[in-house]
Amino acid sequence: MSFLASLEGSAIAVLIRETMWTYPGIISVHAIGMAIVVGIGLVFALRALGLGGRIPISSMDPLLKLAWIGVGLNVCSGLLLFIADARKFLTMPTFQIKLALLVAATIVFVMLVRRLEANRSGNDKALAMISLVLWLGAITAGRLTAYIK
């Protein structure tokens, strides 16, 4: 815990907590990143479920690049939000659940894209549904971190 405390005491954590517009600014970036990552995650899931069925997966490649940019945006903004209140977040069950869901959602997303690219369409729909549920679950857990102490 002393490492987390020293994180919270660092100059950057103090800046994030105590400068008027820093925290809302980072939260806004985090919301944009979420919209990009989950939005594209849902686009691939819906494509696997049959929406826009004639779209070749290879033509969706640029969206994957965009999704990874969104992931980078949210890892950075998320880390900044985390170090501002490291001890609080790390002990919150909803935060732990959110992180676990995000890791799972990312892994399932990569699996889904690989399946679609290989065109082995057997289990795509089941995997797409799992992907969908994981993304929506991560958003739910993330929102609840603001309410459950």
Add this chain to the structure above:
Amino acid sequence: MNDFLTSLSQSWLGSAYAVAWGFPLLETLHFIGLCILFGGLLIIDARILGFARQLPMKPAMSFTSMAVAGFAIAATSGIFMFCSDPLRYVANPVFLAKITLILLAGLNALWFWFGAHGRLASLADGETAASNAKTIAWASLALWTGVIVLGRLIPYVE
């Protein structure tokens, strides 16, 4: 006006705070709706702007239904959130700015549907979209990004 808003908050539409977990649930739905909306926009705008040039435009258009569904979820949850405390929202300049951007985004969507959609449907794979379509695509990305930012800032300006 204030009487109307007060009566709204006392009607069933304004009952979010009276229900356990009502408001967090609405916020969660609002976020889910915004992600669905933004995803639908991104695939269409990425094609129009040439970022995903090889994407076939016509089947990509079916993702407008995704965007519309996301908007419906966000708008419905948003109306309930508004009605739970309308006087607080109408006094919030960031909320008013957000609503303005949503109205502009709505006009932009009408321009897309009536002024660009028909011609876009016949766009060949790899072909560059018309410049008015590109303007619409940039505007939709800019306006909705602005809506997300302003929405997130509402609780900080009171």
